[in-house]
Each structure stands twice: as C-alpha cells, then as structure tokens.
Amino acid sequence: MAPSAEVSAIPGVGVSKTNTSAQSRPSTHKREPLKYSGSLDEYHRFDHTPVIGTEFPDLLLADILADDKKLRDLAITVSRRGVVFFRNQEITIDQQKHLAQRLGELGGKPSTSKLNKHPLLKSQPDFPVDGTGRVDDEVSIISSKVLRKRYPHMYHEMEDDFVIPPLASEQWHTDISYERVPSDYAVLHMLDVPKDGCGGDTLWASGYEVYDRLSPPVKNLVDGLNTVQGQASYISQTAKEVEHQFSDRGAPENTSLDLVATHPLIRTNPVTEWRSLYGAGQSLTHGRIAGVTQAESELLKQYFLQLIAQNHDLQVRFRWAENSLAIWDNRCVYHAGTK
Template sequence: MIAKDPEPNSLRYTPMKYSGSLDHLSYVEVTPIIGREYSTAKITDILHAPNAEEQLRDLAVIVSERGVVFFRENQDDLSVDDLKRFTDLVAKLSGRPEENGLHVHPLYRDPGNIPMGNGETDENIYVINSEAAKKLYKTMKGRESTVGKSLEREWHSDGTFEVCPSDFSCLLMEETPSHGGDTLWCSGYEIYDRISPPMRSFLDTLTATCAQPVFKSACTAGNYAVMSPRGSPLNVGDTFAPSHPVVRTNRQTGWKSIFAGAGLHVSRINDVYDYEDNMIREYIMRLITHNHDCVARMHWTKGAAAIWNNSCVWHAATPDTHLVPGAIRTGIRASSIGEQPFLDPASKSRREALGTVDLRPAI
C-alpha cells in the first residue's frame, strides 16, 4: 500500500483490494462479523508458493477486513524463522513503514523470559506461557488485588504501550490442553458501528494514554536494561505511556475502529474529567462484553495458528487451564510494528463504507 498525497475528502492510504489469489483454499467464516478459518491450509505452502507475495498481500487484506484468521491444520512444519518471516511479510506487503520490523519484547533480558520449546530464545518471539507471565509481570500493579476477578482486564491490543504499536500478530500454539485456554477476538469496527452517530463524533475527537509502567518496574527490580529500539526507531526508552486516538483508521481498509478506548493498556482518556474517563472506558468495555456476536472464539488445537490485525480487534485469553489437571499451554508469537495510529478525517465506519445497515441498538 502506498501513501498518497491527500486530496479533499480522500483517504491518506488507498484501501487494499483482494485479488483472488487465495480462492483455492477452503474456509469458513467464523461469524458474519469477524473471523475466518482455513481448515487445511498450511502457512508454509503460502510462503513457498510461486506467487507468494500476491498471496501474502491478499491475506493481509482478508485479515484486515475479517479482523482475525485461523489456520486449523497442524502447522508442524512451520519453523520459528518461518513464523517471523510470515508475520513480517504480511505487514510489509500491506504498507507498513519501511523502517519498521518485528517487535522486540521490552523484557527480553528478564531471567523469567523462558525459552521456546526448542530451548532457544529470540528477541522477536514472545513465548506464551502463563507461569512465565507471572514471573515477568510480578511487579504489575493490581495483580494481587482482593477485588472479585473480572476477565475484562484480559482484553487488549498488542503493543498499545508503544508509540508505534503492533499491526499484525501471529500466534502458533505449540501445546494446548484438550479443553480450556480459548482466545477471543472482538471487532473494533463493529463496536464503533454500534455507537450512536453523535457519540461517535465525540469519540473521534479523543485520545487516550496507554501507560504500562510494569516494563520499567520489572527492569528496575531485575536490574537490567529495557530492550530498545523495539521494531521502530520511535519505540525507544522506558516511558511506555504514549497517547493514541480512541478511534483510529485502519490503513489497509480505510475503516474506523475503536482503538484506545478500553483494554489492559489503556490507563485514561485524555482531557476529560476523571468521572468522564471512567464512564467512557466502562461504556466501551460494556459494548465489548455485552455484544458477543462481535466476538470470534478460537478453541486451540496442537499446531493451530492465528493471525490478526491489532488496529481493528482486541483479543483476550481465557485463563482457565489451571482447572485442567496436567494442562500445558504454550505458544510462540511474532508481532510486526505498524505506523503511529491516526484518525483519517476522510475515513468511514465499516458499515458506512460497505453500505450495510444494522438497525439494532447497542446494548
């Protein structure tokens, strides 16, 4: 995708169009609103196809329109380098800033950052492991709260604590129990469309601070330096408190999505009173949790993979595997770093752009 010179009422980026190169793959749409699942496709076949770049670019279009794509077949031939290359190319071919690359986790140097299943570590790979997370984030405020547990705090968009957050993330599940540990994704496009036009216009004007002080506190407690830069020349230092638009434009589709309005990394809505800040974030979270038709759910199987676009979806893991005796749930994730989030005044909501109408009010 190429950024074009802005014209009156024109989008900053030309929306991507699907060319049909993946039509040979069988799939099902997970819900009418979000998600697609390829039942037998292998990521390595796409990477090694004669028209690999065309297929990867088309996949970027599908992921950006559907929010998340699941690969159900066991991707047992997908190496760590393949996972990194796949994630990197999907993002690069969708118009990511040329100077950006894969994210480097801030706490890569932490002793609690366990190795991958092959015994190795990689600064561009984040290992999904609940026990490791407890060690990495033991300094996170509120982890020992006595308030009744709410899974609302699980919802987040990857890398929102960075000046340039993640665009595409891809997770390969290496081991998973027979039940439990599902991941959910929610469409920020659809949540935006379920808000009244006057309220949408107001939210369009807002930004939010996405502070995540746990990274600095973990480095201080562990006496090691935070990783820097992290996938972009702009992702440096240990402040981890950028401001992002509450509503952003997805560069691949040109559609508006709620972005920094709710979730784990969003610490406050800027320039409003405290009560208004809480009210806005609670309202958006209510829309997420009360509209389950906006959600796609992945029951993981060994070797399955998912790739999603963080600029238009939130995701949340289900922390219930401790209820499954002997449960092991580990995976590896690579994330690309996209542009600084922006709201293009010429962009529209998904339903407006597609000419579709849903007359049901948000609940």
C-alpha cells in the same frame, strides 16, 4: 500484550508469538484501501461469525511464504475479518517471523518498522524458542512457566494456580499499545495444549463493529479524541530487570522506557480504510482519554469496555489444538483469554 490476559489465556501451555509494528498516527495523505486479488480463493474457508473470524482449515502457511500475492491477500483478509485461524501448521520460528514481517510490509507499514521486541516476555536461555536452546528477542514466549517466574504475585501460593480477576472482562486488550509504534499484525502459534485438551480458549472482539454501533453524536465526539495508553506493571518490572530493557523495540520510535504512548481513540485501518475503536480495556487501565475531564474519561472507558464485553455477537471464540495458529490485526480487534 497485557500479562494477566496472556497468563490466563493459555495456562500450562507454550506458544510463540510475534508482533509486527506499524504507526497509529493519522497519515498526512488519503490512501485507497488495498484490493483483494482473489489469490486465496482456491483454498476452502469459512467464517466463524458474520462479523469476525475466518478459518482456512486446509491451507498450509509454509506453502505460501514465498508468494507475496497470496500473503498480501492474507493481510487484507486478516484486516477485514479481524482474526484468521489455521490448523496443523508445522512452521519454524524463522518462518513465523518471516510471515509476520511480510504481512506488515505488504500491508504498507513503514520500512523502518520490524518485529516487536517485548520488554518482558522475550525468549530467554531457560525459556528458549525451540528445542535447540535458541533465544530470539523478536519472539514472545507465552506459557504458565514463563509468567509464573515473571509475575509470581499473580499465582496462589498453595494452589500454584493463576489468580483470575473477578471480572474476566477486565482482560480485553490490544497488543503493545504502550509503544509509540504499536502492533499491526500478531501471529500466535500454539505449540503445546493442556493434556485433556480443555481450557485456554481465546476470544477476539471487533473494534470495527464497536465503532459502527456508536450513535452519530457520539461518533462526532470521539472521532477527534486521543488516548494515553500505558502498561504500569511493565514499567516497574523493567526497572528491576535492566537486562530485559531494549533501546529499540521493533521501531526507531520505540526507545523510551516510560512505556506510555498517545494514540487516536478512533483509528482508521490503512488496509481497509474502516474506522475502529482503539482505546478500551487493559490498554487504558493505567491510561486515560485525553481532551475530556477525568470523570468523563472514566465514563467513556467503562462504556467502551461494556460494548466489547457485553455484545457476544461481535466476538469470536477459538479453541486451540496443537499447531493451531491465529493471525489478527491489533488495529481493529481486541482479545482476551480464558482459564
């Protein structure tokens, strides 16, 4: 979760976010894609675009939290469609955490993987997860107040406004790819929205579609490459604030404080067995594509970002309302915010 993208995504509002973790390394054995049972067919749904994004306008997630069959089908739907949207979701923090964890478990993540603990954006006494003052390391609180405190250099001193990058395309990212065991599903629940209801939209882009648009020779080149992904700004910040460091950030593999990890450039989603680009945007701003020269790495990074940012037909844009909720699969989508 890159701070600049999360700041600009939802200025002046508050959301709670949970990420569940699953391995990115190739499995030692071939597995079959999970099969959709049809248990969600009773609910009205519609696709936002042919490529990415589905909405269930009437489904209340609280009603299906105890139904593993429906949650499994929901995990499959999210992995197929990239991101799924819901409206009017009055769920508690514990229900949100259960949803995220259960989606990961039913999607086949390792039993040792739990919910991610963000090194900086966890809830704190002055930024609790709810009105009771509760603090929870497994919930990220994303709001302009939190991020203004964490990253004051990103705000205009006089205007008290976030400094937007010259190129909004620089914000595309996938969550917590600096971890050895990164995120599979993310659950973002909108608690507050701007008073005028305008601004703070989020965009998602399909990594599946990016990969499918590569020519066969380029696919042959990138299929065997790895990436080194990191988050330099988090490293400097955690070094200053020891109390926000964690020995275990959601998986036993996530204990290092260097916040740098190696992942395949092209990743096969174990839920769908579809291949997706997994190295682009902010995730590689302070990283590189391994196995090629530095110059070649920069060219590939630029090209992959162009494929994401300049192809509007593989993107979906969502306008938030209070209690809207989005679930996406970080293994196959990128996201970015708007101001």
